[in-house]
Amino acid sequence: MALEKPPHTRKQKIASLADQCVQCGLCLPTCPTYGLDGNEAESPRGRIAIAAALARGDAEPTEALRIHLDHCLGCLNCQRVCPANVKYDELLVETRALIGPSPRRPKQLLAMLKQPSLLRLAARVGGSTGLAHWKQRLADRLPATSAWRSALETWSEPAHVAAPPVPKNQHADQPAVALFPGCVASVEDEAAERAAITLLQAAGYRVERLPAFCCGAMDLHGGDMDTADRLAERVRDSWQRSGATQLISVTPGCLGTLRRALPDVTVSDPVTLLAERRDRLVFRPLERRVAVHLPCTQLNVARSESALQDLLRQVPSLDLAMLPRPPHCCGAAGSHMLEFPERAARLREGVLGQIARLAPQQLLSSNIGCRLHLAAGMDKQGEQWPTMHPLTLLAQQLEISP
Numbered sequence: 001m002a003l004e005k006p007p008h009t010r011k012q013k014i015a016s017l018a019d020q021c022v023q024c025g026l027c028l029p030t031c032p033t034y035g036l037d038g039n040e041a042e043s044p045r046g047r048i049a050i051a052a053a054l055a056r057g058d059a060e061p062t063e064a065l066r067i068h069l070d071h072c073l074g075c076l077n078c079q080r081v082c083p084a085n086v087k088y089d090e091l092l093v094e095t096r097a098l099i100g101p102s103p104r105r106p107k108q109l110l111a112m113l114k115q116p117s118l119l120r121l122a123a124r125v126g127g128s129t130g131l132a133h134w135k136q137r138l139a140d141r142l143p144a145t146s147a148w149r150s151a152l153e154t155w156s157e158p159a160h161v162a163a164p165p166v167p168k169n170q171h172a173d174q175p176a177v178a179l180f181p182g183c184v185a186s187v188e189d190e191a192a193e194r195a196a197i198t199l200l201q202a203a204g205y206r207v208e209r210l211p212a213f214c215c216g217a218m219d220l221h222g223g224d225m226d227t228a229d230r231l232a233e234r235v236r237d238s239w240q241r242s243g244a245t246q247l248i249s250v251t252p253g254c255l256g257t258l259r260r261a262l263p264d265v266t267v268s269d270p271v272t273l274l275a276e277r278r279d280r281l282v283f284r285p286l287e288r289r290v291a292v293h294l295p296c297t298q299l300n301v302a303r304s305e306s307a308l309q310d311l312l313r314q315v316p317s318l319d320l321a322m323l324p325r326p327p328h329c330c331g332a333a334g335s336h337m338l339e340f341p342e343r344a345a346r347l348r349e350g351v352l353g354q355i356a357r358l359a360p361q362q363l364l365s366s367n368i369g370c371r372l373h374l375a376a377g378m379d380k381q382g383e384q385w386p387t388m389h390p391l392t393l394l395a396q397q398l399e400i401s402p
């Protein structure tokens with residue numbers, strides 16, 4: 001029997017991936033953009049058909065056609081429920097690479113967001129000029145569709161959270177974990193990074209922090225494969241110097257890209273490692289009702305939702321209120337909230353409504369992009385739920401023996 005040849009070109013690969021779809025439609029009810037528009041072209045099945053037509057030369061990548069691919073949030077709810085195991089993530093990345101970056105992409109803004117040193121400088125300038133108090137007046141001068149307007153509205157001063165104490169059980173023979181700080185998260189979510197280090201050390205891991213730079217997720221998902229490949233090479237180089245046995249990222253949004261760069265390495269959410277050793281962690285009680293938002297990448301890439309709940313339940317008196325599962329997506333989705341602010345705001349409204357019904361005192365979410373986007377929506381609606389990474393809360397409650 002003749003063996004089927006693997007596809008050689010990008011177009012063949014896309015066509016072959018699209019052929020796996022049996023068009024059953026089971027993914028449609030889980031797709032947030034299908035829920036928003038009720039339009040087949042805004043569904044996973046519709047996007048797969050568009051990708052196949054582009055790859056086979058049956059259609060041209062006109063603006064009218066590519067907009068449906070650009071609207072995709074990459075949430076992967078569809079992939080999770082697909083009975084035919086269609087690799088939608090791969091299909092989307094390859095198709096966006098085939099048609100190239102969207103002319104709508106805010107290149108300068110994204111280039112700035114990818115540089116931690118520039119972000120730190122912007123945070124310092126924003127903090128010293130009280131930007132939080134006048135950013136909306138400045139934003140209102142920009143067009144509603146402007147990516148810069150959306151970025152301004154989302155801007156927030158990085159939270160100053162006291163550094164948790166360092167556990168005293170560090171030994172050279174403990175398993176070594178490398179922490180990938182990322183770009184935006186390394187500045188805006190430094191507290192979560194420090195929390196992860198403290199918790200992992202308390203659980204008996206040695207942690208090595210890698211240099212902070214972008215993993216390439218926004219380029220990979222934006223069709224700029226050359227830049228994504230260069231950043232993947234930097235990830236590999238940085239990993240090889242670490243001497244660690246596994247890699248973690250406190251932001252689940254980076255995990256898929258890191259796994260692509262390092263297919264033979266275990267790349268996980270620190271929550272998974274911590275849950276495995278939760279018998280080593282003791283937490284002080286906290287009487288607080290917290291709403292837990294699970295970012296799409298935590299559900300569909302990290303798959304760490306149960307581990308997160310197991311860990312949070314270790315905190316005595318903490319009242320957990322979980323947000324409903326997909327098809328809900330807050331609309332942040334990497335650069336989606338910058339490129340399509342109006343759609344992102346509509347998606348966010350649904351999630352803010354769910355949070356309001358849970359009547360929490362605080363909101364937890366592992367993804368800094370989701371937290372900033374949700375917080376910007378709260379500002380507009382006058383809501384006051386302080387937001388935090390779940391690891392930051394866990395580290396604050398950690399009991400460390402003297």
Ligand code: SF4
Nearest residue numbers: 021022024025027082
């Ligand atoms: S569930 Fe899978 S096979 Fe069915 S339409 Fe969606 S992508 Fe295609």
Ligand code: SF4
Nearest residue numbers: 031072073075076078
């Ligand atoms: S990744 Fe999300 S938004 Fe995109 S088609 Fe799948 S379910 Fe819809």
